[in-house]
Amino acid sequence: MEKLFVIKIGGNVIDNEHSLHQFLSSFASAGGKKILIHGGGKIATKIGDQLGIESKYIDGRRITDEATIDLVTMVYGGLVNKKIVAQLQSLNCNAIGLTGADANIIPAVKRPVKLVDYGFAGDVKSEGINTGILNILLQQNITPVIAPLTHDGKGQILNTNADTIASSLAVALSALYDVRLIYCFEKRGILTDIHDDNSVIELITKDRYQQLLEEKKLFDGIIPKIDNAFSAIDNGVKEVLIGHANDLLQNLTETTKGTLIK
Amino acid sequence: MEKLFVIKIGGNVIDNEHSLHQFLSSFASAGGKKILIHGGGKIATKIGDQLGIESKYIDGRRITDEATIDLVTMVYGGLVNKKIVAQLQSLNCNAIGLTGADANIIPAVKRPVKLVDYGFAGDVKSEGINTGILNILLQQNITPVIAPLTHDGKGQILNTNADTIASSLAVALSALYDVRLIYCFEKRGILTDIHDDNSVIELITKDRYQQLLEEKKLFDGIIPKIDNAFSAIDNGVKEVLIGHANDLLQNLTETTKGTLIK
Numbered sequence: 001m002e003k004l005f006v007i008k009i010g011g012n013v014i015d016n017e018h019s020l021h022q023f024l025s026s027f028a029s030a031g032g033k034k035i036l037i038h039g040g041g042k043i044a045t046k047i048g049d050q051l052g053i054e055s056k057y058i059d060g061r062r063i064t065d066e067a068t069i070d071l072v073t074m075v076y077g078g079l080v081n082k083k084i085v086a087q088l089q090s091l092n093c094n095a096i097g098l099t100g101a102d103a104n105i106i107p108a109v110k111r112p113v114k115l116v117d118y119g120f121a122g123d124v125k126s127e128g129i130n131t132g133i134l135n136i137l138l139q140q141n142i143t144p145v146i147a148p149l150t151h152d153g154k155g156q157i158l159n160t161n162a163d164t165i166a167s168s169l170a171v172a173l174s175a176l177y178d179v180r181l182i183y184c185f186e187k188r189g190i191l192t193d194i195h196d197d198n199s200v201i202e203l204i205t206k207d208r209y210q211q212l213l214e215e216k217k218l219f220d221g222i223i224p225k226i227d228n229a230f231s232a233i234d235n236g237v238k239e240v241l242i243g244h245a246n247d248l249l250q251n252l253t254e255t256t257k258g259t260l261i262k
Numbered sequence: 263m264e265k266l267f268v269i270k271i272g273g274n275v276i277d278n279e280h281s282l283h284q285f286l287s288s289f290a291s292a293g294g295k296k297i298l299i300h301g302g303g304k305i306a307t308k309i310g311d312q313l314g315i316e317s318k319y320i321d322g323r324r325i326t327d328e329a330t331i332d333l334v335t336m337v338y339g340g341l342v343n344k345k346i347v348a349q350l351q352s353l354n355c356n357a358i359g360l361t362g363a364d365a366n367i368i369p370a371v372k373r374p375v376k377l378v379d380y381g382f383a384g385d386v387k388s389e390g391i392n393t394g395i396l397n398i399l400l401q402q403n404i405t406p407v408i409a410p411l412t413h414d415g416k417g418q419i420l421n422t423n424a425d426t427i428a429s430s431l432a433v434a435l436s437a438l439y440d441v442r443l444i445y446c447f448e449k450r451g452i453l454t455d456i457h458d459d460n461s462v463i464e465l466i467t468k469d470r471y472q473q474l475l476e477e478k479k480l481f482d483g484i485i486p487k488i489d490n491a492f493s494a495i496d497n498g499v500k501e502v503l504i505g506h507a508n509d510l511l512q513n514l515t516e517t518t519k520g521t522l523i524k
Contacts, residue, residue: 047313047336050312050313050314051309051312051313052312070341073340073341073344073345074309074336074337074340074341075336075340076340077339077340077341077343077344078335078336078337078338078339078340078341078343078344079332079335079336079339079340081339081340082335082339082340082361082363082364082411082419083335083419085361085363085364085413086363086413086417086418086419087417089363089366089413089415089417090415090416090417094365094366095364095365096360096364096365097360097361097363097364098358098359098364099344099347099359101344101347101348101351101359102344102347102357102358102359103356103357103358103399103404104351104356133358133402133404136398136402137365140395140398142365142395149344151347151348151351153351153352154352155348155349155351155352156348157344157345157348
């Protein structure tokens with residue numbers, strides 16, 4: 001099967017114009033088929049403040065009320081997404097900017113209200129992901145750039161975690177491609193010492209993960225990321241790479257920088 | 263050749279939630295291949311006011327400074343476009359929301375500064391329109407929904423007149439389809455008496471147009487629209503229909519309401 005890179009970038013890349021341009025240059029010049037998923041960054045909060053829309057979070061998750069879903073639809077689906085697309089076009093990467101509503105790529109359900117009402121937050125319906133149209137675009141050498149928005153099929157846009165979109169797309173597309181899922185974050189990889197950038201763990205297998213857990217070598221925040229990575233691998237993704245944007249895209253196909261999970 | 267409807271809606275449809283929903287219901291249920299181009303509406307001005315971005319116009323054209331291009335990228339490319347897409351999805355119309363930057367569909371040049379500096383306004387490079395990807399989408403029964411934004415290929419999004427985008431796409435696609443170009447506006451058609459909604463001229467041919475001009479039966483504002491329509495026809499478009507959204511989409515393929523130009 002052909003290789004496909006599913007790459008997720010977050011606020012640490014998006015919020016800084018220089019970092020973003022540097023990242024997109026590497027991304028554009030990396031050969032092969034690829035999909036970019038971007039998070040929101042701080043710009044939505046900034047514009048929301050100017051519009052008098054209060055940002056509310058519970059346990060680190062944004063509460064998406066009606067004003068907020070309009071805000072993120074504008075900022076993630078419009079401003080951030082189209083600026084990335086225009087920049088990639090200038091770098092000879094034929095990008096197309098999409099949300100999960102476009103061509104019904106990522107159907108979702110509004111998160112059920114239990115203890116917390118997250119508002120217009122969407123949980124991806126993984127079995128409904130439309131790989132067909134993504135594959136048609138990829139076969140045309142068009143690179144999908146996907147904003148963290150889905151829809152409920154009933155006319156409502158939903159705010160959706162970009163990490164989840166990345167892993168859901170990676171899993172769904174692993175039926176058609178050898179998928180490497182790449183998470184760009186602010187560290188150079190998974191560290192055994194969070195204060196030491198040189199303590200990157202190069203390879204995590206399931207055995208090694210058990211060992212690291214037993215030795216309590218992993219800081220709490222990273223454990224869900226590793227669990228998600230293994231879940232993606234159990235569902236067909238070839239390997240997951242976690243590390244810093246600058247490191248990861250140099251020599252995309254052969255990089256060993258960052259942490260490889262397989 | 264197969265028929266294709268290229269339909270443009272403006273502020274009078276977009277600004278009113280009820281009108282928009284009614285229009286999209288008719289649009290979704292109309293059979294056949296179709297492309298929707300939407301203008302901006304008043305929402306950009308409203309949000310711009312809240313963000314302290316002043317709307318400047320010269321001769322009815324918006325001056326697009328740096329803050330304004332970000333504003334319209336958010337509002338046209340994000341909020342308006344994705345809300346239309348999500349609604350169409352709920353109406354079983356598999357829509358995909360795009361700007362001219364996406365898949366490089368509509369390359370443009372920044373309007374040269376002569377007497378007036380229009381800022382980030384784009385003039386469509388008609389010969390560069392990428393009908394290939396539009397055709398691939400249409401063949402998948404996917405309906406492109408296009409925001410009035412283009413790009414310069416150098417990373418800059420440009421604000422572009424939606425009427426122009428509609429006629430440029432209609433002309434370019436007339437190489438592949440029998441195109442009917444439909445402009446939805448606030449009147450029921452071209453009127454001989456602007457105060458009498460029943461004075462719709464049903465058919466305008468070139469001969470009839472000369473006659474109407476000589477008799478001074480046409481009000482000034484409509485003349486550029488008719489000139490554009492004939493220019494589209496001279497360049498391959500089968501016919502142009504101008505009228506009110508409510509009339510035009512009932513029985514899309516056979517409607518005779520509004521003004522038909524051919």
